[in-house]
Every structure is written in structure tokens, then in C-alpha cells.
Amino acid sequence: MPRTKKIHALKRPKLRQSWSKFNLYNLSRVTTPPAANKTFFQQKWLAKSMLRSYHNPDVREGTWTRMFDRRLPAVVPMDHRYLAKYDGSEMASGRGMGVDKRPQKDARGNEVRGPEKTPYMHMTFHPLERRLDTAIFRALFASSTREARQFVVHGWVKVNGKKMIYPGYQLNPGDMFQVDPERVLYATGARKIKKDRAESSQELRRKAEEKAAKKEKAEEDRAVGAAVEEEADDGKVEITAEEEDSATDSGKAYSKELKALLKRATNILDDSKRDLSGKRQQELRNFRKDVKSTFSKLRGMEESDLQETTETFETALAEILTKVPTDVDLPKNEQRAAAESPSTEPLPSNPQLQNKPTLDIHRARKDAELLQAALERARANPVDTSKPYATPWTPRDYMSAFAFIPRYLEVNQNICSAVYLRHPVARPGLAEVPTPFHAETMALGFNWYLRRR
Template identity: 25%
Template sequence: MRDKNVFAFSRALPRMSWSPQNLYNLWQRCFTGKLSDSQFERTAKTLFQQRWISKRLVRAYHGDHINEKIFKKWYLPSTLPEVIPKKSAKHDDTSTLAKWARRQDDVDRIEKLRQEENNTALAPVGSLMFAEVERRIDVFVFRCCFAHSVYEARRLVIHGNVHLNGVLHTNANTRLAPGDMVSVDPSAIRFLQYPESWKKNEDMGSTSQSETATTNKESVPLNGQESQEIPVSEASELSLSSNSELQTNADADASSVKNEAPQSKSEIPPGQPWLYNKSLTPFVLPDYAAPFIFIPAYIEPSFSTCSAVYVRHPTARPGYSEIPTPYDADGEVVRLAWEWYAKRRPRMRSRRQLAQMPEDRQKL
């Protein structure tokens, strides 16, 4: 099982998941001692160790369910633009010579050029190394908020709960093309199902109501006197008029209750979770979902039909990257990870290897 023990607290590797354990690991990477593992400004680690640690971190989040050899062969782009900003040459003493010659104008000009160079940010193209992973249909289903994790999204595809352009699709390795529409069976989406605890309370409530109804049939009060046991046929005749009034009042109460939707789970009475929103589709968010509910810009979802369209490929511009990642899109971790893969590219692919390539709809 590939997703077994992926939320180990000792490793604290963030994954594509909304589970509370993953949120705790993300908190460890951001605010605890685990943060120092990905900061290499002052470290005794070698360059090889820095690159390997960076590769391990980004691969844990971006497609850890993909085999490493398959990722390097089919999901890693061949080239990327330079992600390291150009800096002044080493031992450049132009500014020092200008100060020694007391040419203050030259000193100010050199400092201004350096400041402009530092302020001019390049596009975080390093994060685009995972653009092919974002095109996978299982990752796409997770980004659309139709699944709690990428592992669950993969199972939805394999088990036949996902349609691609209206046709049943069970290959989770397929890469989408712009314009493809993906639909998910609503009965397989956990957001649209009541939790099991609510259903158990409902069953218990319905059982108690049936017992109460049976008791009421056996004893019927007569004109405010003490209740006595009478046959069911006589009881029905005596209470016919009163039942009609009670039914009218019950219908009025039910209509008023039906129009009122609960604001939270606490307002739903125990044993009757279906009473308030029988006419509505239930939508139950997972715990701690607030930091994760977002839709990337290259996805156009329709939650009323449980479908989404892959509009275009993800892009990047200075200071902005459309690929979601828990790390800085133009940070040192992503750069070192790209340097790791840049030195370990797969060999030239033969025709036999090209025949084993996963489905890529962009090239059809």
C-alpha cells in the first residue's frame, strides 16, 4: 500500500491531503525545529545533502504516489529557464575603486544598479517542474476539492467513479489537455455524505420514535381523564377529529422547519440530521479544512454538477506561481530540488520506452 504511514510525525513530510495529521506535519515544517531542515543559509551539510533533502521535501508533496523512475522519465520537463538570479561577478571591486578615486557619482550609479537588480524578481519557474504532475487526472480531482487527498482521488479514478469528457475513465496516470472536462460521481464524494456518527444517531432516533408511536396506540386519553387501554379500532374512531387537527398543525410546523437550514452541526437535533435539509444536498467539510479550501486559477469547477474543466496549463509570473506548494515557489528548496534532477536526467528514450509512456492527451 503506497499511502501507508505517509503522515509519520517523525518525518513530518507534508502531503496532498486534508487530514489533521498532515496539517500537524505542515505546522511542524513551518513553526517548529523541523523548519531548520530546509534552511541552508548557515549549515554544515554538503551541497549533495542539501539537494537531496530538498528533493525529498518537494517530492513528498508533489506526487509521492508516483514512482521516482517514472517521475524522472515522464513527468520531469526536459529544460527550465534559469531560476537563479544573476549576481555581480566575484571579486568585483568596481565600487571600491570608485570610492578610492572619490568618484561619488560612479559609486551612486553602481549601488543603484545593484539595488534594481535585487528588486527585479524573476518568475518562479522552478515550480513549473511539477506542471506535468498537476495535469494528472487524480491530482486534478484533488485540486477540484472532490476528494480529501490525492490517494483518495486516485482510488476514485481506479474504481470507476470518474468520467473524462462523458466517458468512464479508470487510468489515473492520464495527463489532461486544455478543455477536458472531468466529472465525479456525487455518491462517491465524501463532502456530500453525512458522517457515520450522524447516521447512527438518526437510526437511534427513528427507533425511539417507533416505540413511542406503538405506546400511543395502546393507550388513548379520554376527555382529560386517566388513560385506559382500549381496542385500536375504537381508539382510531375516538381520536379521528383530534388527529386531523394535529396533522394540520404538524404540516405547518414541518413546512416552517423545512425552510430553516441549520447554521452548524450543533443546531441539528440528535437522531434527526435529515429533518432540516431533506430537500438540499448535504455538504460536510472535514476538520481543519480552512487552510486548504482553494481552487487554482487553471481550473473551472462546477460544484452543482460535480464536474470541472481543465482550462489551461499552469503558468508563473514574477512573484506568483499557479502551482500550489507548501514551499516558496522561488525559494532555495525548489531551486536545489531542480538542481538535483538537472544532474540526474534519464537517458535518451528509445521507441520501446516511448511506447510505455502514460497517456498524454496533449500529444494526441
């Protein structure tokens, strides 16, 4: 869609089944259209236009008209004790139909006066929820119905184990559909800014905002220093080296990470020297030497190289510490004390406490466990420039506002598959067809398709 169309589309809010930021803005300002100066025909036509712009506009109007059903599915809560007592013959004697008449309760647990109304009109477009492309969008496997339609046409979707290339396929209760996981990661993940780089546009935007904030803070510090310089007797206040680095050095964040790694390796080497083998000690010393030699090259390195270097050092330290033994020959009471000790703070400078092997082993084991978990996360979500989406994978912007799954779908995000359990229905206080429009707008649209004009 051209940029100009997006801008002009904001003048009149038209909602789409999409995770776009423009769609989210339109969603925040959609209202019930005024009906004071319009005829009933005009009200129905305007409501129909608004509803069809959201509920899968890729389906032709003639196709949808043939799919339209004036019978709106709904369910009534029934009392199981009543159903067990009677067999249905009592309906002729006027005893009712087994409707559950227990008092309703709201979200806070307070009783609500009278039974909740069933939003029948929200079920107007329930036949469209059976379509395969709509079900893929509802299951959060695509960022829009058009993208879901593209996945189906290109052969990335299977229904009951067989490839399905028809987006209008009508799902039946019990059907299982599956989308290729790589397509799902691409559809729901952050976009890459360049083909040969792993960063996303939102990551670069976040870094630019942080850099601008640091620059603004440095300018404020300079202004404060100038004011102090004018007021002080000696007239000189120098900017510290740390403030100067924050304003000039773009790799300060990565420098902090490298310093933290160096400090961690030094602490482990000093505190657990007696429990580490000579080979492990040599590996830790070489690791410290490599990190120290990297500090002199930070200013001349690009940001992508800095990130890759930091991740390489993190992985190297994690692999070294995974080889640290977790069990040693200690008395049982000392092992129990080490396991129950909640403290992970640095040891004090008292040499008598530093000589205790129990605390040293506990600290080394905790560091090894934390870095092992970090290594597992890095392996599960690695940096890969060959992927069409940004890595490590992060959800795209504005996804959380649309992240909900209807009740009639059972979704497994691990294998990107879902089961269409049943057809959507309406029940007291709830309609299972998601829609952002008011019940009045839905009723007008339903009356339009009844063809009673």
C-alpha cells in the same frame, strides 16, 4: 495507515496531498532544512526527498524522471498597445519585447519598487498537475490524491463524457472531467460513527463537549450555592429546577426546540385566528397536542430518536404554514404598510393592537416564509441513514485549510465537474502550481533532477 506510523511520522514533518489533521500539523511546522553542515549533494537529495513526499508520491520515481522537463513554463505581462503598434520586426533594432513596465502594486494599492520576481522554481512539478488524479484533488472532489486515484480506478470518473480508469491520464486544455456526486459527498463530508446512524463523529464530539461544559457549569453553580449556604443566615440556597435539568436531562436542547415550536404554533393560532380556515386551526391544535404529549417521553428516548422527532415536528409545522394564505382582501395602503413593516417581534399585550389584521397577516406571512425556507433546506439536505456519509451533509474537519482551487481549473461544484483550462504557468509574483515549500527548497530539488552532480 496504522496508528503507530501516524505518531512516528510526526517526529519528522513529511507533507502529503491530504486533508488529514496530522498533515495540517506538519504543514504548520515545515521549515527550510539547515545547510550549514551538509554538502551541496546532500542538500539537493534532502530537498528532493521532501518535495517528492508531497507532489504525488504514488507516481514512481522513474516515471516522474521521464516526465521531468527542465523548461519551466512562464508568461510575461505584455502591453496590448505595444503589441498593436508593432509586428515583431522591431526586436532586431533593440527596442525591447513589449514587456509591461508599468509600476507594480501590492495588495493595499501601494507601488512596489521594481518588478516582482517570477517564481520559476515553483514550477518544477508542473507535469504532475496534468495528471487526472492530481486534478481531481485540486478541484476539491477528493480529500487526497490517493482517494482521487481510487475513484478513477473504480470507474467513478469520466473525461469528456467517457469513463476513464487510468489515474495517470494527461489532461489537455479544454478537457472536462466529472466525478460521481455521491463519491464527492462521501470524500468531503463528515464520517459516520455507525452504519445504522446518521450522526458523524465530529457531531457527537461537539455534543459531548457541550454536555461537559454544561456539567462543569452545574458543578460551579453547586459550589457557589454551597458557599452561599455556609455564609447565609438561614443557611439554605436551593438549586432551581432549570439548573437541575441542565445537569441531569440530556434532552434539554431538544426540549427547547419543541417548546419553541409549540410557542410559534400558539402565537400563529392566536394572532391569525380570524384569517385561518377551520381546517388550519384544527391542524394547529392537533400539532400542539402532539408536541405536548411528547414532553413526557423525552427522558426515556435516545438522542437519535429525539433528533428525528424534532425534525418531524418542524417539517409538520412547516407544511401546515405553507398552506396559510399570503394575500387577503385588504386595502392597498394596508397591504403596503404590511409589506414595508420591518418588525417581526412579538406583539404587545395591548388588545387594541392585537385586533389589527394587517400586523397579524404580516406576522403569519413572515413565519410561513421562514419555515418554507427551512423546509426547502431540509429537503435539499435530508437525514438519510442509508448514505455512507453522515447526514445532513456537513464538510469534514480541517477542510477549510486546504480549500483552494488553482487558476487553471474551472470547477462547478453543483454537478461535480471541472474543465482543465490550460497548463499551469508562472507569472511575476505568482506560480500556479500549489506547493507549501520555500523557493530555496524547490530550487535544490530542481537542480537534483537536472542530473548535474
